[in-house]
Amino acid sequence: MDELILHISNYHPLSKEAQDALYDCFEQVTLSKNEYLLTQGQVCRHLYFLEKGALRGFYNLDGKEVTHWFGFEQDFVTSFHSFITGTAAVENIQLLEGSILWSITKEKLADLFNRYHEIERLVRIAYEKYYIRLEERFVNAQFKTATDRYENLLLQTPHILERVPLGYIASYLGISSETLSRIRSKL
Amino acid sequence: MDELILHISNYHPLSKEAQDALYDCFEQVTLSKNEYLLTQGQVCRHLYFLEKGALRGFYNLDGKEVTHWFGFEQDFVTSFHSFITGTAAVENIQLLEGSILWSITKEKLADLFNRYHEIERLVRIAYEKYYIRLEERFVNAQFKTATDRYENLLLQTPHILERVPLGYIASYLGISSETLSRIRSKL
DNA sequence: TCTGGTTTTTGACAATTGTCAAAAGCTGCA
DNA sequence: TGCAGCTTTTGACAATTGTCAAAAACCAGA
Numbered sequence: 425m426d427e428l429i430l431h432i433s434n435y436h437p438l439s440k441e442a443q444d445a446l447y448d449c450f451e452q453v454t455l456s457k458n459e460y461l462l463t464q465g466q467v468c469r470h471l472y473f474l475e476k477g478a479l480r481g482f483y484n485l486d487g488k489e490v491t492h493w494f495g496f497e498q499d500f501v502t503s504f505h506s507f508i509t510g511t512a513a514v515e516n517i518q519l520l521e522g523s524i525l526w527s528i529t530k531e532k533l534a535d536l537f538n539r540y541h542e543i544e545r546l547v548r549i550a551y552e553k554y555y556i557r558l559e560e561r562f563v564n565a566q567f568k569t570a571t572d573r574y575e576n577l578l579l580q581t582p583h584i585l586e587r588v589p590l591g592y593i594a595s596y597l598g599i600s601s602e603t604l605s606r607i608r609s610k611l
Numbered sequence: 612m613d614e615l616i617l618h619i620s621n622y623h624p625l626s627k628e629a630q631d632a633l634y635d636c637f638e639q640v641t642l643s644k645n646e647y648l649l650t651q652g653q654v655c656r657h658l659y660f661l662e663k664g665a666l667r668g669f670y671n672l673d674g675k676e677v678t679h680w681f682g683f684e685q686d687f688v689t690s691f692h693s694f695i696t697g698t699a700a701v702e703n704i705q706l707l708e709g710s711i712l713w714s715i716t717k718e719k720l721a722d723l724f725n726r727y728h729e730i731e732r733l734v735r736i737a738y739e740k741y742y743i744r745l746e747e748r749f750v751n752a753q754f755k756t757a758t759d760r761y762e763n764l765l766l767q768t769p770h771i772l773e774r775v776p777l778g779y780i781a782s783y784l785g786i787s788s789e790t791l792s793r794i795r796s797k798l
Numbered sequence: 799t800c801t802g803g804t805t806t807t808t809g810a811c812a813a814t815t816g817t818c819a820a821a822a823g824c825t826g827c828a
Numbered sequence: 829t830g831c832a833g834c835t836t837t838t839g840a841c842a843a844t845t846g847t848c849a850a851a852a853a854c855c856a857g858a
Contacts, residue, residue, distance in 0.1 A: 490754050505746065508739045537735075541728040548724075548731055551738040552695045558745050559692065566752040566785040567677050570845070590806065598753040600846055605807050757815070777836065787816055792837050800858085807852070815844075822837070828830095 425450060427475045428526055431498045435553070436546040445536060446543070450526040461501075461517040461525075468503035468513050470527040477523020478587050482595070483515040491595040494520070494584060500550065501525075520588060570599045574607050612637060614662045615713055618685045622740070623733040632723055633730070637713040648688075648704040648712075655690035655700050657714040664710020665774050669782070670702040678782040681707070681771060687737065688712075707775060757786045761794050 428450065429443055438446070453472070455461065462468050464483060474495050481503070482491040492515070495501040506513035507530060537544040564573050574597060577584060584593060594604035615637065616630055625633070640659070642648065649655050651670060661682050668690070669678040679702070682688040693700035694717060724731040751760050761784060764771060771780060781791035 485754060492750060492753065505743050508743065537732065541731065544728065544735055545724065545731055548735045548738065551735065551742065555738060555742055555745065556692050556695060558742065558749060562745060562749045562752060563679060565749060566679065567672060589804095591804095601806070602808085602847080603845055606845095609807080776834095778834095788836070789817080789838085790815055793815095796837080801855105802857095803855090805852100805854070808850085810849095811847085813844105813846070815842105817842075818840090820838085822835100824835070825833090827832095 425452070425475075425526060427498070428473045431473070432546055432550075435549045436542070438540075438542055438546065442536075442540045442542050445540060449532045449536060450528050453525040453527050454523070455519050455525070456522045457519055459519050461519065462503055462506075462513055463516050464514055465512050466506075467510060468506040469529055471500060471502045471507060471530070471533060473526045474499045474501055475524040475526060477525070478520040479517055479523060480520055480588070480592055481515050481517050482592075489595065491592040494588060494592075494596065496583065496587070500554075520592075565598055570597065570603055571607050573597045573599075574604065575611075612639070612662075612713060614685070615660045618660070619733055619737075622736045623729070625727075625729055625733065629723075629727045629729050632727060636719045636723060637715050640712040640714050641710070642706050642712070643709045644706055646706050648706065649690055649693075649700055650703050651701055652699050653693075654697060655693040656716055658687060658689045658694060658717070658720060660713045661686045661688055662711045662713060664712070665707040666704055666710060667707055667775070667779055668702050668704050669779075676782070678779045681775060681779075681783065683770065683774070687741075707779075752785055757784065757790055758794050760784045760786075761791065762798075 425447060429438075429446065432438065450473070453461075455477075461472065461479065474497060476497060479495045479501065480491050481493045481495075481501075482489045484490070495517075501517065503513040503515050503517060505511070506515075510530075533547075537547070564576055568576070577593070577597065584596075588596075590604060590608075591601045594601045597604065599607075612634060616625075616633065619625065637660070640648075642664075648659065648666065661684060663684060666682045666688065667678050668680045668682075668688075669676045671677070682704075688704065690700040690702050690704060692698070693702075697717075720734075724734070751763055755763070764780070764784065771783075775783075777791060777795075778788045781788045784791065786794075
């Protein structure tokens with residue numbers, strides 16, 4: 425939990441009172457490898473902070489699993505569309521490693537927003553960071569070749585390579601396992 | 612300007628005082644077709660609301676123009692990365708039609724956030740909508756075929772087709788003009 | 799250590815999309 | 829009206845990536 429407070433103070437420092445309010449609202453969740461934080465069809469009612477571990481988001485497309493994001497230490501994770509709109513999730517969130525998470529419900533978060541302007545500001549700033557991150561991934565996905573995308577991964581997020589099976593990484597990059605294997609053999 | 616107030620009340624209704632504060636901070640900008648709102652290398656210091664007209668964001672990749680988004684009536688537009696980080700923009704924003712916009716500087720917006728929690732909330736909620744929109748585009752870009760992406764455009768944003776040259780649309784879909792032309796001839 | 803199951807690699811081939819060049823179509827304006 | 833310039837389409841071919849199947853490598857549990 426201290427990890428969470430420490431992490432968010434990088435985004436926007438909080439008053440002692442706001443920190444205490446956060447402490448009261450988050451609950452610890454521990455899950456082991458391969459367990460699910462969420463399965464498709466459920467409404468995702470929680471926002472999670474990943475203190476330790478790794479997980480992936482994936483959905484089914486024509487009978488195949490498509491892994492579209494990973495979460496690691498200090499990431500906020502949720503099925504964003506489901507969490508925000510309150511509709512059924514199309515994605516699954518599965519643990520890649522045994523993990524420690526902290527969870528808060530949408531209701532408690534809304535309550536924190538009402539009580540502490542500074543917490544809503546923190547989230548507004550966090551959204552900006554996550555939006556920029558997604559923009560970069562989008563541009564890569566749409567306008568770069570498979571080899572460029574893999575090289576970009578090597579440069580920007582090499583830790584993924586050490587903790588995630590190649591099959592999931594291929595999917596994350598939007599290519600088949602075979603193509604990824606061939607790209608790797610040529611570098 | 613009333614359009615702006617009306618539009619944002621769909622996101623989150625504002626008090627009279629907050630509305631008045633907004634009125635004081637936004638300035639009208641009118642530009643004609645083909646003019647630039649921003650060129651690469653500049654720092655984007657404004658957030659714009661597009662009341663009437665159309666524009667595109669594009670950047671140069673290996674000597675080619677890549678159009679990656681469009682803006683239409685009731686869209687908030689800016690070079691988000693540049694606006695948030697204060698660094699030089701890699702993209703250009705060009706008018707596709709003569710347009711009426713309302714602009715606010717980052718400083719005035721920050722000041723509004725400080726004075727009105729409800730305005731920061733409004734922006735937080737707007738970010739959620741824009742994030743979800745981008746997520747959908749990302750998934751389409753990464754995991755769908757060119758034909759699927761075009762059909763999706765026909766279903767979801769057919770107005771683009773009526774107001775934007777096909778060459779820009781091809782780029783927006785991440786394909787060449789020739790491929791788009793062939794897809795269209797087969798439907 | 800052995801073994802069964804999973805993941806990754808390799809090969810052959812097919813489908814999709816891109817590139818280049820030329821033709822056709824469209825638009826604005828003198 | 830007619831021309832100049834720009835956009836879109838068409839054709840031929842090349843490059844990239846996907847699919848299917850089999851082999852190789854890797855890993856976890858008995």
